[in-house]
Amino acid sequence: MLRVNGFYGHVRRNDLRSLAMFAGFLLAFQLMAAVALFLPLFFIDMANAPFISAGYFKHYVPFVFVVGIALFVRQLSRHVATVRATVDFVEIERRRDPRLVNIVESLAIAAGLPLPKVGLVESPALNAFACGLSPSSAVVVVTRGLLETLDDDELAAVVAHEIAHVRNGDIRLMAAANVLMENLLLVQRKNLLRLAGWKQIVVVVLMPPILVLFLAAGLVTNVALTLARVSRLLISSSREFVADAEAVRLTHNPAALISALRRIEGRSAVAGLAAHADAMMIDGAVEGPYATHPTIGERISVLRRLSGEMVGVAAFRRDTRPAAQGGPHAFVGCTTPSGTVPAATPSRGLLKRVNAGVSENIFGLTPAARRMLKIGFAILIGLQIVSVVHFRSVVASMDDDFVAPRAEMLEPSGGPPGRFDQEVRLQMEIDRLSSLQPGEARCFITERYRVGDRGPRKLKAPKPALVQAFANDEAGKASEILPERYLGLRLRSIRAVESAGPDDLDRALMDYVRTRKSMLQVLHRFFGRDGLELMRRAYEGSDDATVLERLRKRLKEGAPALRSAGPLAEEMDLLVSSPRDFVPCLARAEIEEEGRRSDRAGAM
DSSP states (O other), X not given: OOOHHHHHHHHHHHHHHHHHXXXXXXXXXXXXXXXXXXXXXXXXXXXXXXXXXXXXXHHTHHHHHHHHHHHHHHHHHTHHHHHXXXXXXXXXXXXXXXXXXXXHHHHHHHTTOXXXXXXXXXXXXXXXXXXXXXXXXXXXXXXXXXXXXXXXXXXXXXXXXXXXXXXXXXXXXHHHHHHHHHHHHHHHHTOTTOOOSHHHHHHHHHSTHXXXXXXXXXXXXXXXXXXXXXHXXXXXXXXHHHHHHHHHHHHSOHHHHHHHHHHHTTOOOXXXXXXXXGGGBSSOOSSSTTOOOOOHHHHHHHHXXXXXXXXXXXXXEEOOSOXXXXXXXXXXXXXXXXXXXXXXXXXXXXXXXXXXXOOOOTTOOOXXXXXXXXXXXXXHHHHHHHHHHHHHHHHHHSOTTOOOOHHHHTSOSSSOOOHHHHHXXXXXXXXXXXXXXXXXHTSBOOOOOOTTTTOXXXXXXXXXXXXXXXXXXXXXXXXXXXXXXXXHHHHHHHHXXXXXXXXXXXXXXXXXXXXXXXXXXXXXXXXXXXXXXXXXXXXXXXXXXXXXXHHHHHHHTTOHHHHTSTHHHHHXXXXXXXXGGOSBHHHHXXXXXXXXXXXXXXXX
């Protein structure tokens, strides 16, 4: 006899277990959100930053919870459409396949549910699933291979399994679990402390102490993802056991379900199916990051234990398909494709199951990221060794008895100066110019930079149409470093002066000077001397001459706003008196150093 009380207790135990496992998702989302928010809050609100202050729990945990709920509701509402696009099933009616629709209808009535929609996937694989958010929106879907391989009792057992998912709310439960998992992966992709690209690797290599921060963030993120994967595996696995039990209660035929599961085993993979969609299927991944199912052997073992002697008939049963599909007198065995009856295999550890095949280590580093880190640190160490050896060779070559001014000590004694000497001389010249007034130095002081320190770029001829687009703010936010953008900003600063009224003229003139400084510096920094000359020629236009004339007039009148502008006032004097000399001091030092090298070459 079927032990109904045993099945009932199994269902109730797994219902409570599924609810408890959702706490794992909530904790994982909060952990990953805390990691993602750490860096922004460290600079914006350190007093309430996560992992530093308990104030984070009061000020930001509720906010993260609300955002998580909003993301959850948005993605859950699109669940059925997403599944349809992922699995590519078509809805069928009774006249197209009366056998399948009649089986679904009879089992829905037995379960006290409205007739769900019926779908078919054109695939030779043996699988089925149910999706939707409620019984009224549910869809029961089977593959062509399942429909043609199983007899009526087996097909009814599989459909009953899916109907049980609908009646128990599992379709909504698993949709929620999948959406929560997608939200976690979304937060992971937005995490600034994730060592997933070459930019982050470069930052860590150049500033090794930051590596500890990235590794700590990777560890917390990895723990959160593992917790979420284990939670989803436990929820989904428990629901599969429950659905199997409910299918037996609906059909009173555990032998048919066991037979169907054995036929499905090893033949359930639907080609092209996304890994995350596997969770909906009657048979899916049992290990790996997307593990959601117990093994077929475990499920059959549970069915045998709960069904008692009724399962004995599963070893030899009559095929219930029509004669054309197998014949009412044909008999079917309960074997796998290999012809052997599988034994119930014990579960592997949960952590081993969800981490099987995962290439990331405990800190969330992929093999590619680990290789990049090793290469980066090897290069850094190599450069350090080379610099130390070079420095020692330079020191060793100096005459200890020769005492002279620093500039004289670097003068070559024969051939051209080495690169080290040139760098030192250039830095000395920059320091000298920076100590002078702009008019005397014939340059303006900027923040310290080096040409090409953000990646050297080759200068191409600017496109006039694109320059105008940037000037009119019609080009959008381009991610590339384009000279057209800076030429466009020059035009905008000129237009601002031209349209300024008497009260706004001084402010517009100062903005023009600041913009001119920035544009010259940026073009020099990214494109070298070619970029500097391009921008210097651009600033020799007639419109700029008009602006400089207005600036010269306002300075002569002693405009208070201009004269009280501090260092900018001295730079404005240089600009109106000698526009061609209005360049960054680094560029001026390079120009003068090139002149000295040319003089030395000519003398030789």
